[in-house]
Amino acid sequence: MAVYDLVCVGCGPAGETAAVTAAHQGFRVLVVEAAGRPGGAMVNTGTIASKVLRETALTCSAFRRRPVPGIDATPDTRLSLAAFMARTTLVQLEEHDRIETELDRVGVEVTHGRAVMAGPNQIDIHRPDGVVETVTTRFTLIATGSRPARPEWVDFDHPCIVDADGLLELPKMPQSIVIIGGGVIGSEYACIFAELGISTTLVEPRNGLMRFLDSEIRERLEAEMAETGVDLRLGRKPTRVIGSDQTGIVELDDGTRHEAEVVLWSLGRQGNAESLGLEHAGITANDRGLIAVDHEYRTTCPTVFAAGDVIGFPALASTSIEQGRVAACRMFDFDDDRALADTVPMGIYTIPAVGHVGLNFEEAGKEGHDAVVGRAEYRRNARGRMLGDARGLLKLVVDRKTERLLGCSVVGEDATELVHLAQFAISTGQRLGWFEQACFNYPSLNGLFQAAADDARLAIIQASGRAAA
Numbered sequence: 001m002a003v004y005d006l007v008c009v010g011c012g013p014a015g016e017t018a019a020v021t022a023a024h025q026g027f028r029v030l031v032v033e034a035a036g037r038p039g040g041a042m043v044n045t046g047t048i049a050s051k052v053l054r055e056t057a058l059t060c061s062a063f064r065r066r067p068v069p070g071i072d073a074t075p076d077t078r079l080s081l082a083a084f085m086a087r088t089t090l091v092q093l094e095e096h097d098r099i100e101t102e103l104d105r106v107g108v109e110v111t112h113g114r115a116v117m118a119g120p121n122q123i124d125i126h127r128p129d130g131v132v133e134t135v136t137t138r139f140t141l142i143a144t145g146s147r148p149a150r151p152e153w154v155d156f157d158h159p160c161i162v163d164a165d166g167l168l169e170l171p172k173m174p175q176s177i178v179i180i181g182g183g184v185i186g187s188e189y190a191c192i193f194a195e196l197g198i199s200t201t202l203v204e205p206r207n208g209l210m211r212f213l214d215s216e217i218r219e220r221l222e223a224e225m226a227e228t229g230v231d232l233r234l235g236r237k238p239t240r241v242i243g244s245d246q247t248g249i250v251e252l253d254d255g256t257r258h259e260a261e262v263v264l265w266s267l268g269r270q271g272n273a274e275s276l277g278l279e280h281a282g283i284t285a286n287d288r289g290l291i292a293v294d295h296e297y298r299t300t301c302p303t304v305f306a307a308g309d310v311i312g313f314p315a316l317a318s319t320s321i322e323q324g325r326v327a328a329c330r331m332f333d334f335d336d337d338r339a340l341a342d343t344v345p346m347g348i349y350t351i352p353a354v355g356h357v358g359l360n361f362e363e364a365g366k367e368g369h370d371a372v373v374g375r376a377e378y379r380r381n382a383r384g385r386m387l388g389d390a391r392g393l394l395k396l397v398v399d400r401k402t403e404r405l406l407g408c409s410v411v412g413e414d415a416t417e418l419v420h421l422a423q424f425a426i427s428t429g430q431r432l433g434w435f436e437q438a439c440f441n442y443p444s445l446n447g448l449f450q451a452a453a454d455d456a457r458l459a460i461i462q463a464s465g466r467a468a469a
Contacts, residue, residue: 004030006331007123007137009115009276011038013317014308015143016099017324023106025332030135031108032115032125034144038099047317048095049168050188052088054349057195084173084196117277120303124277139303139331142276142291143324146309149268149288158243161263164189174198176260178250180238181267182209184316184348187225189264191351194229201231201258203238203250205267210348212313214360214395214409221411224352224391233258241265271310288312297327305331319344343427347416352392355419358407358426361397370400372463374456378412381451382443389413394448396422396435398456400463403432414445421449432456 005027008015015031016038023029031038103110113127118134125133148163155161162170164185177193179186182204190202202209202225208218209225209232226232233252240251241263248263271289278285281301285291291299291306298305307323309315322344328334345357364371378384378392392412399406408422425434435453440446 002030002133002135004028004109004135004137006030006139006141006328007032007115007135008141008143009123010034010143010145010272010308010310011099011103011110012143012145012308012320014320014324014327015141016103017321018141018143018305018307018328019108020102020106021325021328021334022332023103023108025334027332029108030137031103031110032123033110033112034114036112037096038103038110048091049085049088050185050192051349052085052091053168054188054192054351056084056087057192058351061195085168114275116275117280117304120281120301137303139305140281141324141327141331142273142278142299142304142306142310143308143320144272144276144310146269146271146289146315148265149270150265154241154265155243156265158248160243160246160248160261161241161265163265167262167264170262174261177201177262177264178203178248178258178260179264179266180241180250181265182206182232182234183266183268184210186264186266187221187350188348189266190230191225191228194225195351197229199231199260200229201233201260203233203236203252203258205235205237207235209234210354213348213354213356216395217354217356217393217409217411220391220393221350221352221354224411225350228351238267269309269315271312273310296330297323298330314346316346318347343423345416345419345423347419349416352389352412353415355410355415355417356408357419357423358405359397360407360409364397364399364406369406370463371397371406372400372456372459373397374452374454374459376448376451376455378445378448381445381448383445383447384412386443387413394418394452396449396452396456398432398460400460403460405430405432405435410448412445418445418448421446432460 006022006029008019008031011031011033019029019031113125116124118124121137123135150156176199178201179190180203182202187209190200194200237253238250239253242249247259247261250258250263273285273289273291281304283299283301290312291310293299293306293311297307305327307327308320348354361371361373374396376394378389384392389412394410397407405425410418432453435449
């Protein structure tokens with residue numbers, strides 16, 4: 001019976017990172033992957049494919065957002081969906097090669113099959129040829145990801161009604177779409193299709209999209225989406241989703257009826273925790289297939305950890321990567337900078353994009369900080385005006401007494417890139433003066449940080465004046 005220090009069940013971003021992190025330290029690691037190629041949803045079904053489609057949409061809409069007299073570049077949406085995603089396969093193949101090369105470079109063993117826990121330290125591997133191999137392991141990481149939730153009352157048998165995985169397999173680009181669910185995936189797809197000029201309706205049962213976002217950032221995003229053409233139906237619940245001859249039909253709790261060529265159900269995800277034999281290790285997943293973990297990503301079984309989508313929010317590729325790294329560090333007690341896990345950024349690839357790291361103003365107050373906010377508008381930044389971004393906004397949250405940066409939220413062009421400068425500042429304990437004294441290229445969006453820092457400085461002075469009075 002083979003003996004390992006770590007077995008990673010699943011080779012998405014969390015499993016890959018944990019495996020490489022442990023192998024780098026000389027531990028014997030095995031990855032068990034049920035799919036034919038590594039990468040999980042990040043590479044194979046969701047993240048890369050949807051981002052390729054987003055980049056194509058932005059390319060097609062470039063002249064509309066930044067008009068040039070005499071040029072009309074309206075995209076031909078009669079093309080197949082595959083045509084709009086032409087670069088997807090190439091990028092996926094390159095990612096497969098990258099992952100496999102990295103695993104091989106550090107000596108991680110890889111086997112294909114279905115892993116079933118036979119005990120806290122034993123795993124049965126059911127191979128495609130029917131052979132079952134049992135291995136012993138010191139630690140196990142469950143990183144099996146998630147899949148779209150599919151309620152029984154939704155008519156998924158009809159070709160016009162799809163989930164996020166099925167959407168990318170459509171034979172042609174729809175001319176109209178109703179998206180149910182205003183979370184990250186639903187909002188990203190709504191922006192993509194509206195950007196291409198396709199009639200898009202987004203239904204969200206709650207009163208706002210992605211309620212975890214800073215409220216001002218969320219309002220800016222919603223306004224921009226509405227201007228692009230997304231028909232936002234917030235605070236409305238679907239009561240019936242059925243297919244007709246050539247369309248999908250959605251009925252809402254306000255009595256309205258919406259019909260489109262495609263209905264995308266994007267309300268919730270289901271963790272891939274079934275058939276793993278978790279009960280043999282004393283672990284129980286909830287009704288959404290999610291596994292509970294502590295701050296070290298350890299489950300109720302001390303030798304079994306879990307990371308990535310299978311533990312729930314935020315379920316982003318970036319956070320899954322970090323969770324996998326931190327889990328490996330906790331298992332083997334690496335002398336690593338574990339505090340970095342507190343500054344994991346969030347990137348949402350809507351149009352415009354959203355980036356966030358650290359605390360928002362409300363969270364800072366709850367943690368006992370006397371915080372102030374500094375704002376910078378894209379329309380007052382030369383680079384922002386060149387990009388035609390009139391609603392973009394960058395916000396800094398700063399502790400008034402120490403002047404340390406606590407958090408940053410951005411909505412606008414390159415938001416998912418800009419937020420990394422704030423991540424660095426938070427993780428290294430930078431104060432407001434660091435931004436005020438920085439020398440950035442001109443014109444650049446990084447100048448937004450200086451403008452926001454100046455605004456935060458003014459807020460600190462005003463707050464000090466009120467305190468003195």
